[in-house]
Amino acid sequence: MKKALLLTLAFLMILSLCACNFSFSSANFANIKMASEINEDTLAPVTVTKVFPPDAPIIYVTGEVKNAPSGTVIKAEWIYTQPEPDEPIGTGEDTVKATSNVFEFHLTNGGDPFPTGTYNIKMYLDGKIKAEVSFSVEGTAETTTAAPTTAETTTAAATTAAAAVKPVFSELKTSLGADEETFEPINVTDHFNQTDDKIYLTGKLDNGTVGKVLSTEWRYVNEDNSTTLIDTIDYTLEYTSTIFRFYLTMPDGGWYIGDYEIWLYVDGTYYTYVSFNVTA
Known part of the structure; x- marks a missing residue:
């Protein structure tokens, strides 16, 4: 370089x-x-x-x-x-x-x-x-032309790309449960016990695309701040706006004590994360 x-x-x-x-x-x-x-x-x-x-x-x-x-x-x-x-x-x-x-x-x-x-x-x-x-x-840098009139003229494909709206996550919460019908979180917390049966993530995704995959990566945060992947849970979007619920079940022997992160992706592109911790 x-x-x-x-x-x-x-x-x-x-x-x-x-x-x-x-x-x-x-x-x-x-x-x-x-x-x-x-x-x-x-x-x-x-x-x-x-x-x-x-x-x-x-x-x-x-x-x-x-x-x-x-x-x-x-x-x-x-x-x-x-x-x-x-x-x-x-x-x-x-x-x-x-x-x-x-x-x-x-x-x-x-x-x-x-x-x-x-x-x-x-x-x-x-x-x-x-x-x-x-x-x-990753990717390539965007380039512009010197003439403003040229820059204002776009192809149909370019216009579609420019108009694309990126997915937006909101109301992200971790909890001990979630309503089976509405997916409303129950007992919201980001502090869990080693013996809690399940840990839930709920939230809302807007500007999604039907057929795209919403993915969650559940990760343990190591002492050096690197992360270890525990599990991945996917869901194929059926609507452009989706209220979702994911959960992970306690492993044999209980949860490891420490900090965790849940990374959220849409069709392989990372967007945000949620953190929680587990204590004895």
Whole structure:
């Protein structure tokens, strides 16, 4: 990858949440997410995704630093991993000012498309790698012509594509049950017990396409913030607007204690996720 094609800016913003007792050995990252848009005030991810187009103006990584003493140095190292050998492309760092912080790093393309391929971000606390997250750049960059009149003239196929509306998820909830007829959630919660028989996900999908597949991937979040796929549940859409209900049954021996995520896709395209946790 030619460095001239990727003018980068790696930037860190930190929101200090609280000051409290800490153990340095427990300092770590949590809730690391890739996003194409964030809330500028809270730094929370708005549009979560791990796949970006080459002409994406900005790529964010967000998360939390927990149990870190004031003065801890947080660093993100951005690396281009494929199709060429690993190549560092940018680094950003700052100093933690409280024991718990919300942060964001972002990468900009400097006006040129991001090269397609896979990328990795190594997350450090005081020089030690504590987490890694990967993402990819796929597709082709949109191009425009110099003449406005030409740009205003489109083919029927192009007009149809431009008018396409992307699916929208809403009212996503995890719960201990759901009504058999209305799919209304019963006992809504995102904290479950190791012995709960079933964990439900309910919600609504608008702007769907009949015949497309709505998929859920149920994942366990590992200590390094990577995820392990537990199960996939699919449903073929019969209407453009759908109220849905999915559930996963407790495995033999009970649920593993820890954090979980449910990733939602429509016809193979990732859109959003829901998180919950399991305690003893």
